[in-house]
Structure formats: C-alpha cells, structure tokens
Amino acid sequence: MAMMAYDEPSAAAFAATRHLPAEGLASWRAAVSRHLPVGPGDRVLDVGAGTGAWAAAFRDWYGVRVLAVEPAAAMRARSAYPEMVAGRAEALPIAAAGLDGAWLSTVVHHLPDLPAVAAELRRVLRPGAPVLIRSVFAGRGGGVSLFRWFPEALRVLDGYPSVAEVCAAFEPAGFAPVALEPVPQVSARSLRAAADGLRRAAHTPLALLDDADYDRGLRRLRAAARRTPHAPVVDALDLLVLR
Numbered sequence: 469m470a471m472m473a474y475d476e477p478s479a480a481a482f483a484a485t486r487h488l489p490a491e492g493l494a495s496w497r498a499a500v501s502r503h504l505p506v507g508p509g510d511r512v513l514d515v516g517a518g519t520g521a522w523a524a525a526f527r528d529w530y531g532v533r534v535l536a537v538e539p540a541a542a543m544r545a546r547s548a549y550p551e552m553v554a555g556r557a558e559a560l561p562i563a564a565a566g567l568d569g570a571w572l573s574t575v576v577h578h579l580p581d582l583p584a585v586a587a588e589l590r591r592v593l594r595p596g597a598p599v600l601i602r603s604v605f606a607g608r609g610g611g612v613s614l615f616r617w618f619p620e621a622l623r624v625l626d627g628y629p630s631v632a633e634v635c636a637a638f639e640p641a642g643f644a645p646v647a648l649e650p651v652p653q654v655s656a657r658s659l660r661a662a663a664d665g666l667r668r669a670a671h672t673p674l675a676l677l678d679d680a681d682y683d684r685g686l687r688r689l690r691a692a693a694r695r696t697p698h699a700p701v702v703d704a705l706d707l708l709v710l711r
C-alpha cells in the first residue's frame with residue numbers, strides 16, 4: 469500500500485514548500501555531476517518526478533532530454549517541467565531502451581516492489597548507465613533537521629528501505645552500488661521561513677505522525693525559530709549510486 473496519497477492537498481503543499489532554493493540545488497548539481505556524465509543529446513529518466521523541479525534542473529544543467537514519469541495527476545498538474553508522463557516505476561511507460569541515467573528523488577520509500585523497479589530500470593537504461601537515488605534511508609535520518617523538532621517522526625523512517633535493502637533489491641537486475649554520500653543542502657534560507665511555511669502534508673514522516681506529536685514538534689520548531697530566526701536550514705540527504 470502507498471505510504472501517502474499525492475492528492476490535491478498534498479500536491480499543493482509539496483509544490484508550495486518542497487522546491488529547494490538555488491543554494492540547495494547547487495550542492496546537488498555538484499554531487500550529481502560527479503556521477504552522471506551526460507550532456508546535450510543524452511536522455512535521463514526521472515522516476516516519480518513529482519512537480520518536475522528536478523527534471524527542469526537536469527534539463528537546464530546538462531542540456532539533456534528528461535523523460536519524467538509520475539503517477540499522481542495532482543503532481544503532474546503542477547509540474548515545472550512540461551513533458552510529464554503518467555506511469556509507475558514498476559511498469560515504466562517507455563518502450564525505447566538505451567537511456568543514459570535514472571534519477572529517483574525521495575521516492576524509493578513509496579515503491580513497495582523495488583526488485584520490479586530495478587528490473588524496469590535495467591530494461592530501459594543502456595548498459596553501464598547509473599541509477600542515482602536521492603533519499604533519506606532507514607537508520608540514516610540524523611542529517612535531517614525536521615527530526616530535531618519532530619523526533620517521533622524518526623520511527624516513520626523504520627518503514628523506509630535501508631541502503632542495504634535497496635542494494636539487495638537491485639542486485640538481481642545487475643546493479644551494484646558504486647557510491648553513497650550524504651549531500652548537505654540548504655533547504656530553507658531561514659528557520660523562520662521554514663517554520664512559517666511548514667506544510668504537514670508535504671512531508672511523508674509528518675503526515676504519518678500522531679496529531680499530538682505533530683503539535684509538540686511544531687511548538688519546538690516555532691520556539692527555535694524565535695531564538696534563531698535567521699539561521700539557514702541545512703539538511704543532509706543521501707545520494708546512492710548504482711550501476
């Protein structure tokens with residue numbers, strides 16, 4: 469069963485609050501560039517592309533054509549990237565093979581059948597093309613600031629796949645891990661902006677919290693924002709690369 473539905477309210481919350489500022493994108497550009505050697509004419513798959521922010525960024529950074537696949541109509545309707553295709557990772561709506569890389573950003577915890585996803589990626593990628601997975605993995609939530617204010621949400625991470633589980637699921641399709649690195653990103657320019665703009669429906673771990681735990685966390689976050697309103701919010705998510 470899906471962890472959460474990307475319906476109208478959650479898609480609106482996601483589009484309003486989850487796109488990274490330029491500083492946050494810059495650190496991902498540097499990290500992605502180390503592992504995705506692509507340029508104009510190449511084709512990259514964005515799986516679970518959401519509201520298209522990464523597809524648009526990859527197009528702008530590398531001049532590639534991005535095939536953006538996203539199942540939720542409410543997310544596609546808000547896309548910053550024009551060419552979005554309806555579809556799921558387990559049954560990619562792509563006949564042509566030979567793509568030059570795949571990008572999965574904060575999506576693996578929504579995919580109940582990772583071996584099927586890996587088999588699909590093997591089908592559509594050219595041999596040797598990398599799969600880049602941006603995620604918070606089970607047991608590796610320490611770099612994410614939300615969990616400082618909402619520590620109870622860490623238990624939601626137990627339901628996310630671990631790095632070892634993802635690697636094991638991809639291995640039968642012939643993928644092996646080649647890199648795992650935490651990538652610090654500026655998620656919000658100030659703690660006050662983050663506190664003012666927080667939308668519960670935009671974050672799976674918060675959407676799955678008890679209301680009482682959520683309210684307690686919100687009070688902690690607002691108190692911290694009063695103490696240090698101008699501190700930037702920096703989070704470290706992982707980049708896992710398989711080939």
Ligand SMILES: C[S@@+](CC[C@H](N)C(=O)[O-])C[C@H]1O[C@@H](n2cnc3c(N)ncnc32)[C@H](O)[C@@H]1O
Binds near residue numbers: 470518556557579
């Ligand atoms: C947290 S959002 C991330 C969106 C985008 N990748 C980003 O980082 O901005 C997770 C996305 O995964 C999508 N998703 C859920 N189940 C999926 C599946 N089976 N196949 C592909 N995408 C899926 C959701 O619809 C949602 O848009």
